[in-house]
Amino acid sequence: MTTRRKGDLSWASFYASIAYYAPAFIVVVGVFLAVTYATHQNEKLNLENLRTNTTESLGRLRAGLEGNIAANIHMMQGIAATLEAEGDVIAKDRFETIARHLLSHPSQLISVSASPDLVTRYVYPTGGYMGHLNWNLRRDAKQHAAVAKVQNEGKIVVTGPITLRDGKTVLVVHYPIVQETGAAGRTFWGVLSGLVDLDKLYADSGLPAESLNVAIVANEGEEGTTHTIYGNPSAVSDHPVITTVNFGTDQWQIFAVPASGWYTAPANAFLFKLLACIIGVMIIGPVLWVASLLRERQENISALRQREEDLRTISHRLEIALEASKIGVWELDVGSGILDWDARMFMLFDEKPTDGQNNYATWRGSVHPDDVEDAERTLHETIKTGRDFTNEFRIVCPSGEIRHIRAYGTMYRDSAFRKKIVGVNWNVTRDMRLQQELRKAKLQADKHNQELERARQHMEHNSLHDALTELPNRRYLDQHLKAADASEGAHSTYTLLHIDLDRFKEINDTLGHGAGDEILRHTAARLRENIRGGDFAARIGGDEFVVVCAGRIDAPRFTDLARRLIDAVNMPVRYSGQDCRVGASIGIASRSNADLKAEQLLINADIALYEAKRRGRNRVEHYTDAMRSLAVDSKRTNDAILRSIERNEFVAHFQPQFDSHTLEIVGVEALARWDHPEKGMLDPSHFIKAAEELNVIAKIDAAILDQSLLQMTRWTATGLHIPKVSVNISAQRLFDDMLVEHLEELNVRPGTLSFELLESISFDDKNESTNNALAAIRALGIDIEIDDFGTGYASILSLLKLSPRRLKIDRQLTRPILESEPQRRLISSIVDIGRSLNIEIIAEGVETMDHVSLLRDLGCQTLQGYALARPMSANDFAIFAKQRNWFPRQPASGLSA
Ligand code: C2E
Ligand code: CA
Ligand code: CA
Numbered sequence: 001m002t003t004r005r006k007g008d009l010s011w012a013s014f015y016a017s018i019a020y021y022a023p024a025f026i027v028v029v030g031v032f033l034a035v036t037y038a039t040h041q042n043e044k045l046n047l048e049n050l051r052t053n054t055t056e057s058l059g060r061l062r063a064g065l066e067g068n069i070a071a072n073i074h075m076m077q078g079i080a081a082t083l084e085a086e087g088d089v090i091a092k093d094r095f096e097t098i099a100r101h102l103l104s105h106p107s108q109l110i111s112v113s114a115s116p117d118l119v120t121r122y123v124y125p126t127g128g129y130m131g132h133l134n135w136n137l138r139r140d141a142k143q144h145a146a147v148a149k150v151q152n153e154g155k156i157v158v159t160g161p162i163t164l165r166d167g168k169t170v171l172v173v174h175y176p177i178v179q180e181t182g183a184a185g186r187t188f189w190g191v192l193s194g195l196v197d198l199d200k201l202y203a204d205s206g207l208p209a210e211s212l213n214v215a216i217v218a219n220e221g222e223e224g225t226t227h228t229i230y231g232n233p234s235a236v237s238d239h240p241v242i243t244t245v246n247f248g249t250d251q252w253q254i255f256a257v258p259a260s261g262w263y264t265a266p267a268n269a270f271l272f273k274l275l276a277c278i279i280g281v282m283i284i285g286p287v288l289w290v291a292s293l294l295r296e297r298q299e300n301i302s303a304l305r306q307r308e309e310d311l312r313t314i315s316h317r318l319e320i321a322l323e324a325s326k327i328g329v330w331e332l333d334v335g336s337g338i339l340d341w342d343a344r345m346f347m348l349f350d351e352k353p354t355d356g357q358n359n360y361a362t363w364r365g366s367v368h369p370d371d372v373e374d375a376e377r378t379l380h381e382t383i384k385t386g387r388d389f390t391n392e393f394r395i396v397c398p399s400g401e402i403r404h405i406r407a408y409g410t411m412y413r414d415s416a417f418r419k420k421i422v423g424v425n426w427n428v429t430r431d432m433r434l435q436q437e438l439r440k441a442k443l444q445a446d447k448h449n450q451e452l453e454r455a456r457q458h459m460e461h462n463s464l465h466d467a468l469t470e471l472p473n474r475r476y477l478d479q480h481l482k483a484a485d486a487s488e489g490a491h492s493t494y495t496l497l498h499i500d501l502d503r504f505k506e507i508n509d510t511l512g513h514g515a516g517d518e519i520l521r522h523t524a525a526r527l528r529e530n531i532r533g534g535d536f537a538a539r540i541g542g543d544e545f546v547v548v549c550a551g552r553i554d555a556p557r558f559t560d561l562a563r564r565l566i567d568a569v570n571m572p573v574r575y576s577g578q579d580c581r582v583g584a585s586i587g588i589a590s591r592s593n594a595d596l597k598a599e600q601l602l603i604n605a606d607i608a609l610y611e612a613k614r615r616g617r618n619r620v621e622h623y624t625d626a627m628r629s630l631a632v633d634s635k636r637t638n639d640a641i642l643r644s645i646e647r648n649e650f651v652a653h654f655q656p657q658f659d660s661h662t663l664e665i666v667g668v669e670a671l672a673r674w675d676h677p678e679k680g681m682l683d684p685s686h687f688i689k690a691a692e693e694l695n696v697i698a699k700i701d702a703a704i705l706d707q708s709l710l711q712m713t714r715w716t717a718t719g720l721h722i723p724k725v726s727v728n729i730s731a732q733r734l735f736d737d738m739l740v741e742h743l744e745e746l747n748v749r750p751g752t753l754s755f756e757l758l759e760s761i762s763f764d765d766k767n768e769s770t771n772n773a774l775a776a777i778r779a780l781g782i783d784i785e786i787d788d789f790g791t792g793y794a795s796i797l798s799l800l801k802l803s804p805r806r807l808k809i810d811r812q813l814t815r816p817i818l819e820s821e822p823q824r825r826l827i828s829s830i831v832d833i834g835r836s837l838n839i840e841i842i843a844e845g846v847e848t849m850d851h852v853s854l855l856r857d858l859g860c861q862t863l864q865g866y867a868l869a870r871p872m873s874a875n876d877f878a879i880f881a882k883q884r885n886w887f888p889r890q891p892a893s894g895l896s897a
Helices: 002-089 092-104 144-153 198-205 269-325 343-348 360-366 369-385 429-464 474-486 504-511 513-530 555-570 598-614 625-646 688-693 697-717 739-746 768-779 796-801 811-818 821-837 849-858 874-884
Strands: 109-116 122-124 157-163 169-180 186-197 212-220 225-231 241-247 250-258 328-333 338-341 389-396 402-413 419-427 494-502 536-539 544-550 573-575 578-580 583-590 620-622 650-659 665-676 680-682 725-729 753-758 783-789 806-809 840-844 862-864
Touching: 002 092, 002 109, 002 169, 002 186, 002 198, 002 212, 002 241, 002 250, 002 269, 092 109, 092 122, 109 169, 144 157, 144 169, 144 186, 157 250, 169 198, 186 198, 225 250, 328 343, 338 343, 338 360, 343 419, 369 389, 369 402, 369 419, 402 429, 429 474, 474 536, 474 544, 474 598, 494 513, 494 555, 494 598, 504 513, 513 536, 513 544, 513 555, 513 573, 513 578, 544 555, 555 583, 555 620, 583 598, 598 620, 598 625, 625 665, 625 688, 625 697, 650 697, 650 874, 665 697, 665 862, 665 874, 688 697, 697 725, 697 739, 697 874, 739 768, 768 783, 806 811, 806 821, 811 821, 811 840, 811 849, 821 840, 821 849, 849 862
Parallel strands: 583 620, 665 725, 725 753, 753 783, 783 806, 806 840, 840 862
Antiparallel strands: 109 122, 109 186, 157 169, 169 186, 212 225, 212 250, 241 250, 328 338, 328 419, 389 402, 402 419, 494 544, 494 583, 536 544, 573 578, 650 665, 650 862, 665 680
8 A cells, every 4th residue: 555655656757757847947948049049140140240251351352452552553654655656766775774663663563575566576574485586476376366456446455364384373463555646646555464473462451361262263364254364263152252353354253262162160159059068057046946845845745644544544553453452541730630542432431421531530439449459559650660551450330330441551740741641441350250261271170180190199109019019010120129239338239039929820821810829918918027128029011920039138138038938938829719829939139239230130040040940949048159150051051952852852752551461562652852962962950940940841742642643653563563753842832822722633543542640730620721721631542641640749539530541650669668567558559549440550750670579469450661762752752562473571580479
């Protein structure tokens, strides 16, 4: 908008300028015309002057020429008079004397001759310019006409110019000589001719004239031919001033122009122009000045109008803004105390508008009694200090409505130097309400945040604690240890007891998770009871716990604590009406070295724990550096086992089982061997435990089973009839869900395969799925044997519920029978039980032939042991069996009696 107006303005001012400067322009044109005209006139005058001067000069020139010629003619008259008087008798000498005398006078005549009867008889000077004597003028082409005229008319004739032989240019003056011949009158005698030196004539007449450019044109004879005899012919055509010189017959025209030409600037030209310019400037200057004044005035007027317009616009906008925002404007005259309100102030205060009254009382009356003191104080402060007035107060409207008003004002002095405060008021009730609501909302949000914080803390607690036991968890432990790592002094010294429950997995697997959970809760409770206030126990895994004891390292104290813990954990737990027991092993590691990080300490405790478990259950071990290398070894073993499983380096060896009476081979037990790539063939003591811990024992079992079945088929193929093969089966494999499925695929011929289950596998509380698995195994025609019978804790009753096909008496029971009567009785009673329940009895660890016969006599049907055969490879076994060819070995003679 502004730009457009600016553009309009510039156009308007342009047109206005034209209007203002038009008179000036006209004056300029007038002055210009006047100066031009005056200059022209000046030049014209100049030209006329020139012409007059030229005419004057020319007149003088003509007079000179005519005078000189006339003078020459006049001089000739002297001789002419003599000739007229003496005529024919004049002697030559006399002529010459007279002529010499004549020519001695200054004139332009250079020669005189007399020609009686037109033939030259007298010449002076002789041999000079006039040719020769006896020159007949009638016969001269050039002079012929002139002398004829002289003779006929009796006039003086001037002819020429002619150029003489010596190059001189001359005029010829012929003077008629007429003699008085008495009464008869006058007789023509001849002519007297004089030569006038033309150059001299010109020079004596003032030619060349200094200031004139002159041309002389002669008319020759009557024919009227013209011919420039002097000067520059250009003068003839340049508007010359012309005059005529008459010599009797001939006529000359003289043309003259000023030497500098007609068109020279007048001498006063510069001065004249300067004067004209000065006059012009003197006229134009004031006119322009007036025009510019007029223009400036007009511009000032329009600027004023624009300002007025702008002011109107701003006022209008302000009005709209105030109206829209409902802002009231007030003004307080500090001196008089008069408070002036605009219309909106009345609306704000809900008061009837008054005109020109002091509204201070109205204002004071409206302000809420609680706020009026503060508002007035602030106002007085403003008056005192001149600082801006800012205040917020409530007003009570006549209707009783309460409004919140915000006020702002500034001090100024008006044109009469009166102190005034001008200010605005506006209604902020809505803002206030909004603020209150916001405050309320904020309070609510705070409450909400507190709840969230509580929830967060709860979650944080959950994330750091084990839900089942309420003990801190692994994360908590890690954080705690990390903090301890970072701290120094007493807090940085602590001891870790790493606790692992023995056989927990079995309980979980066989009795279900309920039992497992109960054991875990029981353990947690026992740990809590037995540790000191500053210490804490954490559950860091399934059945793993860590107790952190801060402070001094005191190995015996921790050994005692660990034993107490084991004892407490060992206490039976009642679950579903039965007592469950669980063992515990504990590894202890202390932070004796400040560089030792928690992570390493945990590993150390774990190594100690491993050692404790390795050395048997319910043990306590303190970490030593030696253990570490052991652990490294076992790690190496573990890695090797895993590798060997992949590479099928576990092979089945076979130990035959014999009928106690006939010593025929009635079966074989498959025993796992590790064909170690470096150490050679290793027996199970080198790997069973590790494989169990690595959870890969089931894989080895499966491999041995596969190989056994394969060998059975091979033996049969080679005509070797082995009735049955027994394979050892680990708890892991037995409880494997996939076992039955796998066995079904193998298609075992019923009665040819039996599984040896360790008595130590707890079947007391076996769950449904185990029962089902055993039933399924039996249904496939696979026999169940109880291995190592007599060493486990299992009740005989529960074992019998499994309806095994055989009981395998452990070699610990077998060995002492030769020396111990009670042991013999024990075997005997086992045999009795078997017989009554139709369960076969097999004895293992039969190391001597004495054992063979004694066990046979005690009633064991089957025997297995070094005395009869050692475990051997499949091939060795085939050879062994063929060599024996089923023949029974003779029993030792001492015992056979
Ligand atoms: P076991 O089932 O009681 O196996 C019999 C063990 O007694 C074998 O030891 C065998 O070599 C040994 N033995 C046999 N006759 C005599 C004897 O007259 N005197 C003595 N002192 N020992 C004799 P081996 O092969 O070292 O096996 C040890 C244990 O390893 C086995 O005990 C069995 O529990 C386990 N085992 C062996 N093979 C496997 C397998 O494939 N799977 C599983 N889960 N365990 C296996
Ligand atoms: Ca066995
Ligand atoms: Ca055994």
